[in-house]
Amino acid sequence: MASFVRGLVAQAERLVSRLFRGEHGEGPSSYLEAPHTEKLLERGEGGGLRYGLGAMQGWRAHMEDAHTAQPQLPGGPAGWAFFAVYDGHAGSTVAQFCARHLLGEVVADEAFAAEPEAPEAVKEAVRQGFLRIDRHMQALAQAEGWEPAGSTAVAVLVSPRHLYFINLGDSRALLCRAGRLTFYTEDHKPSRPQERARIENAGGTVTLHRLNGSLAVSRALGDFAYKAVAWRGPTEQLVSPEPEVYELARCPDEDEFLVLACDGVWEAFDTEGLCAFVRSRLLLTDDPLAVCQQVLDAGLYKGSRDNMTCMVVSFPGAPGPSATALRRERELDAHLERRVAELYAEQQEQGAVSLVAVFQCLVSEGTPGLPPGGGLASKRAVVIEAYERLQQHCKPQTSGPSGSSAPC
Structure with a gap:
């Protein structure tokens, strides 16, 4: 391509990005002058599931997202899978540590060796796994001088009979069943009444929808500066490491796909919109990785200024290419x-x-x-x-x- 065309296109891309973002001024120093659009891509399959994963640094100065994708739990019972997205803030240390170790903490519980499956025991095992890894990381952070980082987490634990949606923070997961958005997780924001009550009981405030006017989420792993109220237990701190876990029975004839994404994706899409977009793309390709790439590209031009990570998990009932x-x-x-x-x-x-x-x-x-x-x-x-x-x-x-x- 001629040099004048390349220059024109580069300038136009920047202007078009601003058009979709609705912004005209310069961003803060934590943002780049131009987005990093290279993508981390991953795909895999097992147990009747197929997944694709795409991650993009975007406009942020650093990439702080991480993920875990196990279509078959290593050493675990047959038919179990685990998918998670971690969105770090103030650094990537906590998100990366969780991507490597959180699953091990969760499945160490005897609930995963029991037969038949006991949903309440599984949900408690998940909860305890989150609390254990947070305690472990706090000790490491003090001993090794970690950066003051934190991370949200959204995950889906798939069993032969159930789907367990695990949410901590403002990343989000959804289920499309029989062509419709059937379930999605609810963000943990400081302004939610239950979250506000806990924050205020621990001596904090909610200002401009942020915890103490600073943190945009009310539950996260890490963020240990917000977990130092001596008279409160670990789940009663300003920031709680306790996830909400939701259980849904599987419907093999109707379950189509899951989407897990960090809040950078949700800056650009609402929940129903992303579900509809992913389904429309699966009618054009049977490759969930290709769909993730399209989500990231669209998210960038729809206005996301954050890191973006998107994972699409297809069930056997997922829609396929349609003439x-x-x-x-x-x-x-x-x-x-x-x-x-x-x-x-x-x-x-x-x-x-x-x-x-x-x-x-x-x-x-x-x-x-x-x-x-x-x-x-x-x-x-x-x-x-x-x-x-x-x-x-x-x-x-x-x-x-x-x-x-x-x-x-």
């Missing part, structure tokens, strides 16, 4: 390409060609048939590729002493 969906997607892409060409020609006549202006027109006119939940941001590659082709075909040519560009 109708594929045809509609081709028609949508063709429509966007035609519209870009029309807008490009109109701009040439006016003497000013701009990719940002093309996006603004497309946003304002409301293109029909865009992916649910993803919108135009999820099709930005189609728009940019169409624009680049026009740029290559219509390279500027000087005409006389004015140096004006000649039209195509």
Whole structure:
């Protein structure tokens, strides 16, 4: 590609990102001037489950997310799996430690050796595993001088008969069953009445929806500066390490997929929107990894400024590629390409060609048939590729002493 086209595209990408973010000023020092868009990608399968994982640093100065994906518990009972996303803050130490060791703490309990499965015992084993690893990390943090980091955690423990949703903080997991959003976890925010009561009982305050005006979550692993109230137990501190665990019976004929994602993804998607977007993409590809990549790309252009990690876990009942969906997607892409060409020609006549202006027109006119939940941001590659082709075909040519560009 010619250098002038590369420069134009790079500038346009930055401006388009701002357009989708709705921001115009410079960010704080914890953000980069341009996002890191390289992705950590992972896929796997086992026990009838298939998963894909994508993680992107994005606009943040550092990557603080981590994850665990075990489609078959190592050394555990057959048919059990564990998937988790950890969103670190103030450093990645806690998130990385949990990715390596939390599962071991959870499955060490005898509840996982029992037959038949006892759901209440499993839920208590999960709870105790979280409390144990938090105590262990606190001792290590004091002995080794860890950074003052913390991490949220969202996980799904899959058994042959149940799904256990495990939530601590503001990462989130959802279940799509029979084509609908059936369940999702609820964020632990300081302004929730139960969370506010615990915080105030421990001597803290909730200001601007933040704990002591600073921390945006009320439950997390680590964050030991908020767990130093001597007259309160570990689950009664300003920040609690106790997860909420929800149990759902599996429906093999109806369960389609799980999505686990950190709050960077939820900055760009609401829960129903992400469920709909993922399902629409699974109608185009049977590869959950490809879907995760599309979630990250769309999330970046829908406005996320945070690290993003997304995991999609497909059950045997997940939707597969549909001829109708594929045809509609081709028609949508063709429509966007035609519209870009029309807008490009109109701009040439006016003497000013701009990719940002093309996006603004497309946003304002409301293109029909865009992916649910993803919108135009999820099709930005189609728009940019169409624009680049026009740029290559219509390279500027000087005409006389004015140096004006000649039209195509």
